[in-house]
Amino acid sequence: MEDGLSVGEAAAKVGLTAYTLRWYEQVGLLEPIPRDSAGRRRYRLSDIERLDLLTKMRATGMPVRDMVRYITLVREGDATRAERLAMMERHRTAVLQQIDDLQRDLAVIDRKIDRYRGFEGVAGKKAGPRRP
Amino acid sequence: MEDGLSVGEAAAKVGLTAYTLRWYEQVGLLEPIPRDSAGRRRYRLSDIERLDLLTKMRATGMPVRDMVRYITLVREGDATRAERLAMMERHRTAVLQQIDDLQRDLAVIDRKIDRYRGFEGVAGKKAGPRRP
DNA sequence: GCTTGACCTAGAGCGCACTCGAGCTGGAAG
DNA sequence: CTTCCAGCTCGAGTGCGCTCTAGGTCAAGC
Structure with a gap:
């Protein structure tokens, strides 16, 4: 059990x-992951934590x-905190917009469902125009 | 002003x-759009209405x-109403899940933002591990 | 009558975010 | 020892949803 x-x-x-994961590392989302004696990657807690954040960012459409x-x-250090905050705030707004x-x-879909349910079991509308 | x-x-x-729009027609999302005397498409209200629904379906990730x-x-007619309803209901559930x-x-992003704001204007953390 | 601009078709191309194939290595289990 | 599995690299391939190019037609405005 290596760490x-x-x-x-x-x-x-x-x-x-x-x-x-390898691709994320390649494109620079992860720091180069330390290797064991055989050259295999060993992900540290900090790598996993970063990934946890990254997956949330992706999942919310960034x-x-x-x-x-x-x-x-992040790599450039504390000097960029403000810019990172700004990025996150912009993203937050985008996610709220998305929701x-x-x-x-969804409301439109719901109305469609209502219409389907409204006609459920009803005979009529023989040759009327079919509505999607 | 043709119709x-x-x-x-x-x-x-x-x-x-x-x-x-042309591509949607090609893949079968729209009925063949009627043409004017010069062969140009003329979208009827019903086409636009279908597009309105389709765009909502797409926008919600279908x-x-x-x-x-x-x-x-839809083209197969009334016999498929139940199946269409079922599709829409499944999709509705998926959208709710998505939201x-x-x-x-977003909660994770928000916590991140809070942490950025918490340290705003604070000097410290000289050489500490940088957290993404 | 000429130019302009929107439209037409068929098919190629693109951007994104992975995903996989090929060929190799190395530690662990039976 | 051999078999096996997981991992390695590099580069190519995939699926999706458009998006654009090329080469042409047509009608309206100057």
Whole structure:
């Protein structure tokens, strides 16, 4: 039991694939992951924590490009805190917007469902125009 | 002023591009759009209405493949009402789940923002481990 | 009558975010 | 020892949902 998780374990833990984890590292979302004596990656807690945040950012629709930008800022140190905060605040707003849009669009779907249910079991509408 | 909208007008109205409208027709999301004397598409109200629904379905994350399936059912007539209803209900559930997930993930982003704000203007943390 | 601009078709191309194939290595279990 | 599995690298491939190019037609405005 060495310390840290293998790529497979880490992948399982954060809900991504091993492929994706290696790719995230390659594109600069993760720091180069330390290797064991055989050259295999060992993910530390800090790597997993970063991944936890990254997955939330992705899941809320942040493009990988922007996440890379964010991580670049992280690497640049404290001087970029304000910019990172701003990024996150902008993203937060975008997510709220997204939720709002979803709710609005869902209302349309709901009305459609109501209409389907309203006609359920009713005979009529033989040759009337079919509404999607 | 002929009746119906040109592809450009229809696109503008539903918030898609003319390219996309033609492509939607090609993949079977729209019925073949009637043409004017010069062979140009004229979108009727019913086409626009269908597009309005389709855009909501897309915007809530339904894959085009499923939308095509849905429209196929529409074309098959009343016999498929139940299946269409079921599709919509399943999709509705998926959207609710999506909103839920977004809210959960947003909470993580929010905590991150709080931490950034908590340290705002504070000097310390010279050489401490940088947290993303 | 000419130009302009929107439209037409068929098919190619693109951006994104992974995902996988091929060929190899190395530690662990029977 | 051999078999096996997980991991390694590099580069290519995939699926989705558009988006654009090329080469042409047509009708309206100057």
